[in-house]
Amino acid sequence: MKKFFITALSILLIFLIASATYIYILLDQIENNSEDNSLVDSLDSSNSSNSSNPPKKLTPEDLGISETAPKASETGVTNILLFGLDSRTENHISRSDTIIITTIDKKNQVIKLTSLMRDMYVPIxxxxxxxxxxAYIFGGPTLAIKTVNTNFDLDIRYYVTVDFFGLERIIDQVGGITIDVKKQEIPHINSCIAELNSLNKNTKPVPLLTEPGLQTxxxxxxxxxxRIRNVGNADFERTERQRRVLVELFKKVKTLNPLKLPGLVSTILPYVETNLPKTEILSLGISVLGFKDKDIIQYRIPVDGTFTSQRINGMAVLVPDIEKNKALLHDFIYGDDTNSEVAGNDDINARQ
Structure with missing residues (x-):
């Protein structure tokens, strides 16, 4: 019996090592941005080893990282910018209509999501x-990262970009997600589904929704x-929906059989662009999977009461009080209050 358990344990260890190696190899499938993959000392040198003209190594100054910005090495907090592109064709660069700071706090073992309103009027x-x-369409992820860092004094070096087409395929790979759909949302969702059906001419049209309620x-x-914004509290509520989709996607991934993870990684990585080194992806992934029974905490910038709605150069924009929002954002990201949850309520007063 003892020999059996030793043999079984050996087989398990071999499988785990093989799976980790397999996933590591699969990470090469990520579409790495040749310039932004050189972020300071986070570069995985193997990505540019075959290039006769290696990309320029970006400095903290290139990314707008100041000396006062909290450092990940000191705080135990890693911030990653998640960009969702509003592109109507695959692999086409466009504005980043979804901008979310994903915070992985290893110290408190918690994940935080902070939406940055797309219409926020800031210096670029x-x-x-x-x-x-x-900022994304002007200068890609480099300028978009620099814009966030300079306005909010952050030390963000990594990004992940996905468009409509990529996100759709990722969600399909996990078997869909559970969302409580409101009755008033259905016509707007169906209008958007019809548009996406027309854009995806090479795939079978997806059925429209017929009833409200909790559904996959x-x-x-x-x-x-x-994507919908013309129901509820306009773009403010849309950012809630975006975060809700990410939260439900994360929940679904955590429930999957670990044996299916390598296949999932193989399928979804071609639809993601990032400058995260393979070693960092593995490290962060292992950390996150170890966060037991913790809700994802949510936030939104600018915070209610810290901005004005204005029309500038013909654009409807949100003009934030940068200093107030910077202070509130730092308090949310680097604070240790992990029991608060703003999910479903974008008002800062929900946390006070």
Missing amino acids: PGRNKNRINT LNGRQAVAYA
Whole structure:
């Protein structure tokens, strides 16, 4: 019997090592941005080893990281910018209509999501003030990261970008996600599904929703849900929906059989662009899977009462009090209050 257990344990260890090696190899499938993959000392050197003209190594100054920005090495907090592109064709660069700071706090073992409103009117380095979502189309993820860092004094070096098409496929790969759909949301979701059906001419049209309530949405239906803004509290409520989709996606991944993870990684990585080194992805992934029974805490910038709605150069924009929002954002990201949850309520007063 003892020999049996030793043999079984050996087989298990071999499988785990093999799975980790397999996933590590699969990470090469990620579409790495050749310039932004060189972020300071986070570069995985293997990504540029075959290039005769290695990409320029970006400095903290290139990314707008100040000396006062809290450092991940000191706080135990890693911030990653998640960009969702509003592109109508695959692999086409566009504005980042979804901008979310994903915070992985190893010290408190918690994940936090902070939406940055796309219409926030801020200084964009090297350009005039504009909506924050234009930084991506002006200068790709490098300028978008620099814009967030300089305005909110953060030390963000990593990003992940996905478009409608990629997110749809990722959600389908986990078997869909559970969303409580409101009756008034259905016509708007269906309108968006119809648009996505027309854009995806090479795939079978996805059925429209017929009833409200708790239900499993497939990838295209979930993307449509995350995109709608003409119902409820406009773009403020849309950011809630976007975070809700990410939270439900994360929950679904955590329930999957570990034996299926390598296959899942193999399928979804081609639809993701990132500058995260393979070693960092593995490290963060292992840390996150070890966060037991913790809710994902949510937030939104600018916070209610810290901005004004204005029309500038013909654009409807949100003009934030940068200093107030910077202080509140730092308190949320680096604070140890892990029992608060803002999910479903974007008002800062819900946490006070």
